Amino acid sequence: MKPLNVLLVEDDEPLASSIAMALRQAGWQVEITARGEQFAPTLQSERFDVAILDVNLPGIDGFEAMKRARLAGVTTPILLLTARDAVEDRVFGLEGGADDYLLKPFAVAELVARLRVLVRRHERPTGHVLEHGPLRLDPAGHSASAGAQPLDLSHRERAILELLMVNEGRVVGKDAIASVLSDQTAVSDNAVEVYVFRLRSKLEPSGVRIRTVRGFGYMLEPWRAPAP
Amino acid sequence: MSSFDFVGAAAHQLRTPLARLTTELEVALSAARDAQADQAALARLKTTVDHLSRLVQQLLALAKSDPKLGAEIAFADVDLKDVVLDRGVEWVPRAIAGDVDLGFDAQSAPVRGNAQLLGEALVNLIDNALRYGARRVTVRTAQRDGRSELEVEDDGSGVAPQDRERMFQRFVRGAAAQADGSGLGLPIVRQIVELHDGQVSLHDGVQGGLRVLVSLPACGRDPSTTRTTSA
Numbered sequence: 001m002k003p004l005n006v007l008l009v010e011d012d013e014p015l016a017s018s019i020a021m022a023l024r025q026a027g028w029q030v031e032i033t034a035r036g037e038q039f040a041p042t043l044q045s046e047r048f049d050v051a052i053l054d055v056n057l058p059g060i061d062g063f064e065a066m067k068r069a070r071l072a073g074v075t076t077p078i079l080l081l082t083a084r085d086a087v088e089d090r091v092f093g094l095e096g097g098a099d100d101y102l103l104k105p106f107a108v109a110e111l112v113a114r115l116r117v118l119v120r121r122h123e124r125p126t127g128h129v130l131e132h133g134p135l136r137l138d139p140a141g142h143s144a145s146a147g148a149q150p151l152d153l154s155h156r157e158r159a160i161l162e163l164l165m166v167n168e169g170r171v172v173g174k175d176a177i178a179s180v181l182s183d184q185t186a187v188s189d190n191a192v193e194v195y196v197f198r199l200r201s202k203l204e205p206s207g208v209r210i211r212t213v214r215g216f217g218y219m220l221e222p223w224r225a226p227a228p
Numbered sequence: 229m230s231s232f233d234f235v236g237a238a239a240h241q242l243r244t245p246l247a248r249l250t251t252e253l254e255v256a257l258s259a260a261r262d263a264q265a266d267q268a269a270l271a272r273l274k275t276t277v278d279h280l281s282r283l284v285q286q287l288l289a290l291a292k293s294d295p296k297l298g299a300e301i302a303f304a305d306v307d308l309k310d311v312v313l314d315r316g317v318e319w320v321p322r323a324i325a326g327d328v329d330l331g332f333d334a335q336s337a338p339v340r341g342n343a344q345l346l347g348e349a350l351v352n353l354i355d356n357a358l359r360y361g362a363r364r365v366t367v368r369t370a371q372r373d374g375r376s377e378l379e380v381e382d383d384g385s386g387v388a389p390q391d392r393e394r395m396f397q398r399f400v401r402g403a404a405a406q407a408d409g410s411g412l413g414l415p416i417v418r419q420i421v422e423l424h425d426g427q428v429s430l431h432d433g434v435q436g437g438l439r440v441l442v443s444l445p446a447c448g449r450d451p452s453t454t455r456t457t458s459a
Contacts (some may be wrong), residue, residue, distance in 0.1 A: 086334050105281045169321055170318050170321065171320045171321070173313075211324055213317070213330070213331060213332070214329065214331025214332060214333075214366070215319075215332035215333045215334060215366075216313070216317060216329075216331070216332050217332050217333075219320060219321065220325065221324060
């Protein structure tokens with residue numbers, strides 16, 4: 001798989017280097033800049049898979065940098081880093097064109113997981129094959145496999161699996177699952193439970209786990225290789 | 229506690245982890261060591277820094293919810309159900325990583341309040357439950373007798389009845405407290421709840437742990453507010 005390209009805008013030099021080091025360890029390519037002014041032009045002239053943008057920057061701040069990039073037609077997914085946690089800031093951030101945000105201080109593992117989700121979501125329409133441990137799902141080719149074994153999944157089971165894989169490690173509500181299933185007829189919570197139950201029993205031999213979040217929905221657990 | 233006493237107590241709380249950091253770093257820098265010892269030292273540093281981060285976050289929450297310290301707090305119509313589904317669900321991956329079953333029973337519970345502060349109260353309650361050995365935590369919201377209620381119930385170590393009132397005092401910690409507890413979780417919850425003209429109380433959990441009940445005046449817009457909802 002080709003390495004992902006990440007643009008990191010962060011003026012705190014020690015923080016920027018340690019984020020970059022962690023992302024490079026994950027096999028990604030990282031370009032760092034300290035100024036918001038360069039954000040939009042850089043994203044326009046070079047191709048990045050995802051951008052990390054600090055809110056509190058000297059000169060124009062992260063919100064303004066993001067606004068300029070979106071006005072310039074940049075569609076790259078953006079994750080905001082912020083130390084401010086006022087609700088207004090959050091809404092403003094997401095409405096202003098951010099795809100996700102993290103509050104400082106954050107765990108680097110969390111940052112990496114969020115970036116993966118953003119890239120997957122963004123890349124999806126191109127018929128990208130999704131992978132999770134031994135599991136492979138090809139949404140365009142309507143096929144799935146676990147290791148060497150093809151998985152016999154119904155259309156709806158595949159749709160649920162795709163949604164869970166795209167959001168690996170994040171909770172997906174039953175309503176979100178129902179909305180990808182309801183092509184014509186509405187799908188009840190009970191029906192969602194039945195589909196997930198069937199999908200889960202088909203995935204079980206491969207060690208892939210779908211956790212139930214009582215009263216809310218489901219989460220595909222991040223893949224952990226079984227102990228030898 | 230006056231704000232002067234509070235600042236003093238807060239500074240004192242920050243000193244201990246800072247002292248740990250200083251000592252650890254001095255030792256690490258002073259001698260030739262093997263990679264294994266360095267790895268262990270780094271893990272301890274990480275724990276201490278996490279503790280400091282949380283302490284700072286909690287001090288900030290106390291300051292932001294204290295009108296005496298000049299906090300400007302805007303109220304709006306808020307449904308506790310939305311607060312739970314928005315902020316509570318964020319904790320699920322962490323709970324699952326620690327093999328804790330964090331679940332929800334969120335019914336509509338409208339109040340007049342500040343969603344961010346109510347969310348802060350909620351995450352302190354969930355954080356407490358996860359910290360004190362719970363395997364199963366349930367967050368509920370509902371309307372009952374003209375009140376909007378938020379409840380966090382766990383099956384952890386619980387708090388003895390005679391210790392419950394003390395748990396709301398700043399920097400006081402329970403018998404089962406872990407080394408990285410701050411003694412600020414429940415004081416933050418109480419300050420935020422009182423700001424909303426509500427009450428918070430501690431009860432036995434059904435499975436032996438703790439049940440924290442937050443009761444707020446229901447906001448009257450919804451006609452169902454006057455009706456008693458069955459639990």
